[in-house]
Amino acid sequence: ARPVRISVQLHPYGDGRKLLLSQDITALEQAEAMRRDFVANVSHEIRTPLTVLMGFVETLQTLPLTEDERLRYLGMMSQQAARMQSVVQDLLTLSRLEGSPLPGMNEWIPVEALLRRSEEEARGLSATLSMNQKKEHEIVFPAPAAMKAGGMLAGVNAELQSALSNLVNNAVRYTPAGGSIRVNWETLDNGTARFSVSDTGPGIAPEHLPRLTERFYRVDRSRSRETGGTGLGLAIVKHAVQRHGATLHITSVVGKGSTFAVVFPASRVKPCASKAAAAAT
Ligand code: ADP
Numbered sequence: 001a002r003p004v005r006i007s008v009q010l011h012p013y014g015d016g017r018k019l020l021l022s023q024d025i026t027a028l029e030q031a032e033a034m035r036r037d038f039v040a041n042v043s044h045e046i047r048t049p050l051t052v053l054m055g056f057v058e059t060l061q062t063l064p065l066t067e068d069e070r071l072r073y074l075g076m077m078s079q080q081a082a083r084m085q086s087v088v089q090d091l092l093t094l095s096r097l098e099g100s101p102l103p104g105m106n107e108w109i110p111v112e113a114l115l116r117r118s119e120e121e122a123r124g125l126s127a128t129l130s131m132n133q134k135k136e137h138e139i140v141f142p143a144p145a146a147m148k149a150g151g152m153l154a155g156v157n158a159e160l161q162s163a164l165s166n167l168v169n170n171a172v173r174y175t176p177a178g179g180s181i182r183v184n185w186e187t188l189d190n191g192t193a194r195f196s197v198s199d200t201g202p203g204i205a206p207e208h209l210p211r212l213t214e215r216f217y218r219v220d221r222s223r224s225r226e227t228g229g230t231g232l233g234l235a236i237v238k239h240a241v242q243r244h245g246a247t248l249h250i251t252s253v254v255g256k257g258s259t260f261a262v263v264f265p266a267s268r269v270k271p272c273a274s275k276a277a278a279a280a281t
Contacts, residue, residue: 191266
């Protein structure tokens, strides 16, 4: 059992009587500890690339370098700056998600558009990541006709796109070149819809699964950094998904691969008109 923390205060009245106030501050202290952890994590994530960047600046200032070397250093500096930029960008996205009102039901987004955009990004990312290797990933999305028949989702376009793209991009980033990534969209009989991404990557051990959507939680730090990860992607996905009344499900087998699925409630799903008509007849 977790210890409970109680704060006790004595308030004296003028007439000699005293009022005893006790308050359970367990949750308060936990929130405070989380806030401290978060600030420490942010500082670390910014300071590390900043230190490297400063090192390069000093080298450029003090060492006589050839033009080639100078360009190489500038390239590495630009990488570190980009890393800091991604962290700040993701932090802003997270804080915006937390601060804005829940997505309304009046904007309907075609699932086809979300899937197409995510497919383009995934193929681009795969090409970049496997540049020095012979093989790219095998990336399978629903066929164009199936995408067209995907129906609509009610919500905020940017949030839905970022949730789906983040999951697909993670599959590409953690799956070695040559592996495969399968994306699926299905509307179920009870009116809900399920988006899923399965990969043949390294998989995730069960003890990590519950913590995966925590800010800055990473199983493999070096792979995350190598592929431009900030450690905030799944925290963003979880927030965006929850705001839409949807749920994130992660299943994984070490050495085989992982499946990340998002199930949207029927209230936010509008099946494709022709599909609905076909079902009604
Ligand atoms: P990151 O920027 O580090 O990828 P995320 O929040 O997106 O941050 O993911 C958190 C961690 O979950 C990653 O660092 C990685 O260890 C693990 N992870 C996410 N997606 C996958 C995947 N498809 N296969 C294996 N591990 C994954």
